[in-house]
Amino acid sequence: MRKLNRIQAVGLLVLLLVTFALSTTALAKKPWEKIKVPELNEIKMPSYERVELDNGMIIYLAEDHEFPVVDLSATIDVGSIYEPADKVGLAAMTGEVMRSGGTEKNGGDALDELLESRGMRLETFIGQTDGGAFLSCMKEDTRMGMELLADILRNPVFPEDKIKLAKEQQKAAISRRNDDPMTIAQREGMKAVFGPEHPMARHTEYATIAAVTQQDMLDFHKQWFGPDRMYLVVIGDFDSKEMVQLIEETFAGWAPAAAELPADPEILDLPRTVNIVDKDDLTQSTVLMGHKGIRADSPYYAGVLVANRILGGGFSTRLFNEIRSRQGLAYSVGSAPGTGFRFPGLFMAFTMTKSGSTEKATDAILVEIQKMLDEDVTDEELERAKDGILNSEVFNFDSKREILNRMVMFERYGYPVDFLNKYQESVKNMTKAQVREAVNAVWKPEQMTIFAVGNYGEWDGDFSKFGPVTMVDITIPEPALEIPDATPASLEAGKNLMVACREAAGGAKKFAGLKTLFEKSELAATIQGMDLTFTTEKSVVYPDKVHTLVKTPFGNQSMVLVGDKGWAVSPMGNKDLEGEALSAAQDELKTDTVGVFRNLDDFQCQALEPTKVDGVLCNPVHVSGVGDDYQIFFLDAATNNVHMIQSPGQSPMTGAPVTQKVFVDEYQDVDGFHMPKVIRLLYDDELFGTGTIVEFKANPKVDQALFQK
């Protein structure tokens, strides 16, 4: 049986009855201070119940019979912080497709029709640190609503068409993410404050969305959804006993979540960085600054909340009065205290200001914060802040939903039920010294990371006074091409395009007639701040011998392939190529551009949708079938020459998988061949180096000694 833990009709919550005499000084009372303020009527805590089911589900219920409506909200211990870094977007899309895709019994579209014909609402979502579900229905639809909700939470099927739809929407959101400066500042600012890899800072990219599969969603759901992760809040026109029964019934037999809850990701104290996004279409700047704050169980919690009310958390604050009203620098300015219940919050200040006063406004904010550290607040400010907090406390109790959701939050994060009472008590007794102590313990203006978005050229300063400036590039990495299924028509078109390309490069005969080849190229790259040049000399004797010599500033290296044997030569000695390394070397000979042209019939060539690459209209052809990897040849639609070749590659620095792009910027004509002369090499759209083919010889004499061990 379930444990029934009834907090029956709690009656009166002993709250502080807010009876602050408006003014004690009372020398010359202002007109509004003469108005009598009677004692506030008692705040009655609404009666509610807390029930814990055997399967671990926790339910808070409050009956409310004023209107024939039932509202249910579920909080679920799940979030995007639990998704893999290369699949950012998995959690959000799982939360969405649960509902949009529906279940075996009720597909998403049928569900839409059913709900909307009854005026019901049922939604699911997964956010960063929480997931949830929400149901609102007329009283007579309660059973149906609850059954639908339980079915969706337990048995989502994640159909492919709804996944595709969710992905399209995610992609559209990515394409629009730089439209609004505040969004840019918040998104990029989080990366600056938390560190770019932090689970609470990372965000979707085309690649992370593309990486998510149906199986990922099914797994993610199984891992994190279960009755033991659920907190329900039910409010409305029902009988609590019947409601609990209904919930038990509809959720009966649901297995607990498969994965253990991991520890929360840690938030580090990072030193200040100064970051700027230059966007020259803006006439105003958005500036955010912040650093890690504290949890609400810190002894300084009440202190910084009071302090923030004085600094920038309200209608009439130092920041507002000084920066907006007195100096007229900004339309919008404010601060957040830096507290959180689960995670330490972010102490933050922000402003939106015209371009010409960006540095001035930023500076003025930092000055105001520093003043909070250096000097006591005034008696008047303290009294006002306290009055504001204590007099508005009643609004913490004006909605049953708010009260019960707070209960859930306290329970989840381990706060006592009387947390608010204690908080009010501390606010009531707060002294100026305590405020200053809290501010000095938590706020560190010199540590605030600054993030500004605006038209940098129009600013009144270059921000270097705040620290070394990093210009942040917010260019959205382009999506990988989506390869549709090949059709006979697209394969034929692809082959024709590649034949045309080969013609433009010299023709089938020229390539077939190649017995030997010599190619010397130079690659200039900047690696970790050093400008380095690599020279490569490649000698080929077709069909199966290659000698490659790479001269680097750190010494020479060569690699030799003779049929089914190969070895590498370095200052450390010879090493035989085996397994993957050997087959990779063999594949390369067959799949470099000359190899493709020589053996075109061995490849599958699939034409893709024409697209613009750096402003050049290209016909992309997906070339595969030899070796493990594919290449996409982007052929200049006007000339049929290769404009760019994209392929999966490895970062030469980290070995991580990257998208490699080789652009041909200049061609040369040698011995009847039309071959690249200047190329650019990009990894994940970042320029790695520029190459020049300084020598290209068809059918030269090749020293056979090169192929001796």
Next chain:
Amino acid sequence: MPATKRLLLICVLAVTSLAAAGALAGTYLDLEDQIQEFTLDNGVHFIVLEKHDVPVFSFRTYVNVGSANEIRGITGLAHILEHMAFKGTSEIGGSDLKNELKAMAAEDLAFEDFKKARLELIPRIEKLQSKYDRLVGGIPADRRDSYGEVEAKIHDLGSDIAVDPSGKLTITHAPGMENEEVENFDLSGEEIAAVDFYVDEIRPLEQEFAEKEQEFEDAKDAAREFVVTNEFGQIIEENGGHGLNASTSSDVTRYHYDFPSNRLELWAYLEGSRMADPVLREFYTEKDGPVTEERRMRTDNNPIGRLIEIFQNQMFMANGYHHSTIGYMSDINNISRADCAEFFKNHYHGGNMTVAVVGDVKLNDVKKYAQKYFSAIPAGKPSVVETFEPEQLVEKRMVMKDPSQPLYIAGYHIKNVNHPDWPVYQVISDVLGQGRTSRLHKRLVKEDKLAVTAACFSGYPGIKYQSGMLVFAVPVKGKTGYDLEGVVNEEIQKIVDEGITAAELEAVKQRTRADFIRGLRGNGGMAEQLAFYQTYTKDWRNLFGEVEEIEAVTLDDVKRVAAEIFVPGNRTTAIIETEEDAS
């Protein structure tokens, strides 16, 4: 509510949904009986609903004036006035009223001077500047860079400059004193001519303008000496006010917050006195600062905002919906405090004000304090705008090329909220574009996967005057507004040709009932609804009649009205065509 109307309501409900009718009749008809109202002699109308479960109350003050009441030259003023309503009264927000009013009068004069200078001098300077640009254009290309330095120097120095025939640049001092050489740039003949022209013709005007600007800035500072910054908001805040805000639309201006219920009298004092006795302090500071910034944020720096403003200008040619609520930048610049006072006098009077109070209050207390604090508001006749939007007749179309993402919008003219066809518009826009089962969502988002969002609503940009039904859709990545346009029009044509299904109509009715009940919950929601219906329909009871009106809509109504509005000559279309960044 007349008894017959109520009877009808119950009957209609009984026919369509017996169970629901029972439940509804039992609750909200009771609620209707609990709502009380009174009108002060000056016309301010109060609606009160006592709810004593929590010791708080919410209110809405609706002023029956919005940007549609503005005429050309003062666009944006209703919104500016909303900002001014937070600046206090003769008792709140200032430290020395007598001297403050004097300083404000001086500020007004300085503004007029400055405005005159701006309107007269700037065009003259611009004209001379183009002459100057031609002179500079005559300088050989290889000298342009060095001349640029000369220009920078001249601007930096800011003092009187002369250039002597040998090409030396000098600072001139008072008569009789020797000129001081700055730097010998070895100026050529063309360059000397350009500098001379600038120094003799342009600079004096620039200086005159700068002087006027400085005088105005000084006058603003002088007036600000008497301001107790944000005192009005501060009083509300320290007394526990919650959700303090206001908003201006084309139709109305709304003010609201929630207060602990022991502060009812304080609220009446604050709200009554800001409506009866405002001091328009910090007028220019507010206009040049926050109001201007708001325009930048909403419109100038926001591609969709920019398009929407132009769209509105094009869709509505004559009536008050022609211009956006934020107003044109030049009007924001030129509006004076006297303009604002005049607008306030014309519209902020008893005939235009509705106050709804919901929560832990007693009717008699509200009456008592209303009498005491709202009676000073003058009486007046409700504001009306008499320019009617003529029939459109021609199809309008606009394309904005912008580096931002693509968008599709179409607007169709419809009648206003008090027209009998209004509920039919609501049914049409609901079936077409509200929710996941709407036709546009199903077709564009779910089936054809052309759009991320596709929606439709009635009442753009307002509902008081001849209004608009707006359809908008946001394409998925890789698709354009043009790709959506044909499909949207196809779906609209289907409604014209075939109407909607009985199931669709029934679903709208069911949703309307559910949403109606949801809308009644909470003090703020209830106050909002009461003030809304009172202001727009002259009777808050129509809140309870809306369900009934939707219930009465038939399939034939939908076909008739769809055929009437969905014709090309009644349509305005706007598209953002994504323009690749030049870079």
